[in-house]
Amino acid sequence: MSISPLMPVYPRCGVRPVEGDHCHLIDEDGTRYLDFASGIAVNLLGHSHAGLIGAIQQQAAKLMHVSNLYGSPQGEALAQRLVDKTFADTVFFTNSGAEAVECAIKTARAYHQHVGNDDKFELITFTNAFHGRTMATISASNQEKMHKGFMPLLAGFKYAEFDDLESAKALMGPNTAGFLVEPIQGEGGIRPGSEEFIRGLRQLADENDLMLVFDEVQCGVARTGKFYAYEHYGIEPDIMATAKGIGGGFPLGACLATEKAARGMGFGTHGSTYGGNPLAMAAGMAVMDAVANDEFLAEVTEKGERLRSRLEQFIGNYPELFELVRGKGLMLGLKMKVESRPFYVHLRDNHQLLTVAAGDNTLRILPPLVADDAEFDEFFDKLSAGAASFDPATA
Ligand SMILES: *Cc1c(COP(=O)(O)O)cnc(C)c1O
Numbered sequence: 001m002s003i004s005p006l007m008p009v010y011p012r013c014g015v016r017p018v019e020g021d022h023c024h025l026i027d028e029d030g031t032r033y034l035d036f037a038s039g040i041a042v043n044l045l046g047h048s049h050a051g052l053i054g055a056i057q058q059q060a061a062k063l064m065h066v067s068n069l070y071g072s073p074q075g076e077a078l079a080q081r082l083v084d085k086t087f088a089d090t091v092f093f094t095n096s097g098a099e100a101v102e103c104a105i106k107t108a109r110a111y112h113q114h115v116g117n118d119d120k121f122e123l124i125t126f127t128n129a130f131h132g133r134t135m136a137t138i139s140a141s142n143q144e145k146m147h148k149g150f151m152p153l154l155a156g157f158k159y160a161e162f163d164d165l166e167s168a169k170a171l172m173g174p175n176t177a178g179f180l181v182e183p184i185q186g187e188g189g190i191r192p193g194s195e196e197f198i199r200g201l202r203q204l205a206d207e208n209d210l211m212l213v214f215d216e217v218q219c220g221v222a223r224t225g226k227f228y229a230y231e232h233y234g235i236e237p238d239i240m241a242t243a244k245g246i247g248g249g250f251p252l253g254a255c256l257a258t259e260k261a262a263r264g265m266g267f268g269t270h271g272s273t274y275g276g277n278p279l280a281m282a283a284g285m286a287v288m289d290a291v292a293n294d295e296f297l298a299e300v301t302e303k304g305e306r307l308r309s310r311l312e313q314f315i316g317n318y319p320e321l322f323e324l325v326r327g328k329g330l331m332l333g334l335k336m337k338v339e340s341r342p343f344y345v346h347l348r349d350n351h352q353l354l355t356v357a358a359g360d361n362t363l364r365i366l367p368p369l370v371a372d373d374a375e376f377d378e379f380f381d382k383l384s385a386g387a388a389s390f391d392p393a394t395a
Contacts, residue, residue, distance in 0.1 A: 015348065016024075023368050023375045034378055036367040037354040038331035041186065041218045041331065044245040045290055046368040052248045052286045059305020064191065066278065066385065068271065074281035080289050086228055087236035088256035088313070092265070093276035095251045098132025099242035101180075101268060103255035104241045105136055107341030108178045108211040109156075110264025123213065124177040126162040128359055129317045130187035131180070131241075133214055140180055163193050165200040172204070175291075178211030178238070179204070189360030190326055190333025191251035195233055202235040205206075211261055213239040217253070218331070221245035222291040222369055225301035225329035232328060245369075250283035300369050303376070304329035310380060318387045326362075330369055333362040342395035346386055353382040 015033060017025040023046050025033045038044065045052050059074075066072075079091040092107075094100045105123060112120035123140065131137040138146045140285040149152050156177075161167035162185060179201050184222035185191040214237040219229040223245055226232055230240070238261035243253030257265070257348035276279075290296065308325055311334065321343070323335045336343060340361040347353040356364035367379070 003318045013345075013348065013385055015354070016022070022046045022048055023265055023371045031352060033348070033352045033354050034375065034382060035354045036365050036371075036379055037356045038366045038368050039249065040244065040356055040364075041223055041366045042096060042191065042244045042247075043249045044369040045248045045287065046370045047249075049248065049286075049290070049370070051290055052250075052283060054237035055282045055286035056279065059279050061185045062278070064277065064279045065274065068276060072276055072278075072281075074285075075276040076280045078281045078284045078288070081285070081292070082254065082256060083287060083290075085292050086240075086256055087230070087258065088240065089259040090257055090262050090384030092255045092257075092270065093280065094243070094253040094255065094272055095274050095280070096132070096253050097215075097241065097313055098134045098137045099272065099275070100217060100243050100253035100255045101137050101140070101215055102134055104213050104215070104239045104257075105140065105180065106270060107239050107255060107257050107262060107265055108180070108213050110269060111211055111261055112177050112264075114163075119175055120177045122158060122173075122177055123156060124158050124160050124168050124171050124176060124178070125180045126160055126168075126182075126185075128162060128185060128188035128191075128333040129180075129182060129215070130185070130218075131182075132217075148191075162191065163189070163197045165197050165204075168201060169204065170360040172208065172210075176208070176210060179214055180213040180215060182215045182217075182219065183233065184219040184224065184328060184331060185359075186331070186364070187358055189335070189358045189362035190331060190364055191360070192328055195235075198230075198233045199270075199337065202237075205238070211239055212237045213241075214373055217241055217243045219328075220289070222297055222300055223294075223331045223366075224327075225297055227292055227297065228356075245291075246287060247280060247283045250280055250286040252284050253279040300329050303369075303371065304332070307376060308378075311365070314383065314387075315379065317384075321387060321390065321392070327365075329369075330365075332365045333358060334365060336361045336363065338392040339395075342392065343386070343390055346390050346395060347382065350385060350389065351377065351386040353386060 141153035
């Protein structure tokens with residue numbers, strides 16, 4: 001047998017973390033890494049947040065899982081808090097981002113089919129999007145590297161050019177159910193949609209009775225300095241998928257919708273065995289307690305601005321390596337002039353700095369939202385040393 005016991009779908013690197021300490025990860029051989037990847041925008045409270053740990057420990061001792069056949073005081077409480085803090089009137093809890101997007105896709109289709117518009121099933125999605133790895137969510141992305149070997153794709157998705165309103169308009173037709181978009185693309189390279197683009201999609205949806213579906217799995221939950229990124233644009237979606245940061249590291253996602261958008265999601269239309277379990281609800285509540293308030297969000301904004309201006313200063317020293325800084329809050333991307341992946345590997349292996357590679361030659365910088373001044377200083381020490389010792393020709 002030559003296949004590994006762990007199905008070899010990930011090209012795993014030599015970092016093998018066994019412990020976390022605020023914004024650091026400790027490897028099984030004791031090496032400390034500065035974690036400005038946060039499990040890909042997940043560990044927004046870092047790795048040893050007393051409130052989150054305490055909430056999970058207490059809930060685990062009381063009740064971890066019950067069926068959704070029973071009443072859910074824990075689910076009702078977290079759903080109510082999300083409803084209070086967002087555009088949404090109703091929430092479906094999932095265990096992951098892909099499941100949240102899946103529910104969002106079903107909700108958008110059901111909105112039309114519930115009233116007999118069975119031909120309105122198509123979602124217009126956008127180039128270089130990432131929505132997850134299920135059949136529906138890979139079908140929603142134009143990225144061929146995710147399709148290979150899994151054909152045929154699910155019908156009902158058309159790909160327009162990201163940040164190009166005219167290209168979305170050109171794909172609209174009698175089958176269009178709505179738009180599915182990351183307001184700020186994560187995996188695609190930390191690319192914020194322009195205000196014209198995002199507001200334009202809202203307007204097209206309004207004019208044509210279409211669903212505007214946001215995938216805020218990566219950009220949501222305080223990451224950009226707003227509780228959700230749509231707040232930057234002065235508009236609201238009809239349906240939104242959220243996950244990653246919302247559990248602070250505990251598997252949790254959700255599909256949020258307005259009452260109108262959820263009109264097709266009645267009894268028996270959707271479900272999940274684990275979705276909304278009391279343990280996940282406790283984690284989600286602890287994260288909300290920490291981040292869903294103006295003081296915390298203002299801190300993220302302030303840290304984001306400082307990080308950004310320091311990054312902009314820094315890249316001025318290496319004009320041959322870096323092109324620009326983009327993103328919002330603590331969701332920042334460093335677009336490189338050389339291939340970004342070798343630099344990301346160099347930072348990781350030679351300077352014990354964890355970031356995330358992304359599309360469009362971009363290095364994703366996603367620190368825990370609780371990162372402190374000392375950790376930001378350490379980040380710049382490592383990044384500077386990494387840039388000084390990096391040779392794109394030999395990497
Ligand atoms: C990570 C991500 C997903 C998928 O989330 P999983 O929890 O891995 O299923 C979907 N959309 C976006 C924008 C993401 O960043």
